[in-house]
Amino acid sequence: xxxxxxxxxLTGKRKTAIARATVKAGKxxxxxxxxxxxxxxxxxxxxxxxxxxxxVEDEVWKQVDINxxxxxxxxxxxxxxxxxxxxxxxxKWTKSTRLETALRDYDRTMIAGDPRRTEPKKFxxxxxxxxxxxxxx
Numbered sequence: 001x002x003x004x005x006x007x008x009x010l011t012g013k014r015k016t017a018i019a020r021a022t023v024k025a026g027k028x029x030x031x032x033x034x035x036x037x038x039x040x041x042x043x044x045x046x047x048x049x050x051x052x053x054x055x056v057e058d059e060v061w062k063q064v065d066i067n068x069x070x071x072x073x074x075x076x077x078x079x080x081x082x083x084x085x086x087x088x089x090x091x092k093w094t095k096s097t098r099l100e101t102a103l104r105d106y107d108r109t110m111i112a113g114d115p116r117r118t119e120p121k122k123f124x125x126x127x128x129x130x131x132x133x134x135x136x137x
Contacts, residue, residue, distance in 0.1 A: 008093060009021070009023075012080075012083065014080040015073050017071070021086055026064055027065065028062035030065075030086070033069060034067075045079035046079075049083050052087035056094075060090065070082050
């Protein structure tokens with residue numbers, strides 16, 4: 001009888017970007033859309049994705065492989081969605097309350113997410129709130 005393998009699948013969302021993180025026991029490889037996070041471009045997005053990994057104590061992330069697939073939104077929304085997915089997956093894998101408080105103290109949106117979405121456009125103007133100007137009166 002083969003030993004059961006532990007695999008977690010967690011999601012993260014930001015604006016219209018959705019990230020799906022698959023976590024399994026491994027050697028610390030973290031990939032975003034099959035690109036190693038160490039060479040992910042742009043650097044600003046890479047730094048955003050690396051934040052939860054740097055906050056983990058005891059180098060727990062070196063015991064797992066995390067593969068993140070992100071779609072939708074812009075590059076920064078995708079980076080923040082991947083960041084949420086990685087943070088949630090590390091929390092679920094370790095079940096550590098100390099890690100949870102560290103992540104929450106650093107940035108609460110890593111655990112809770114950010115519920116803000118764009119407001120739909122209405123008639124009578126170019127955007128959600130902006131109105132066409134009147135030249136009379």
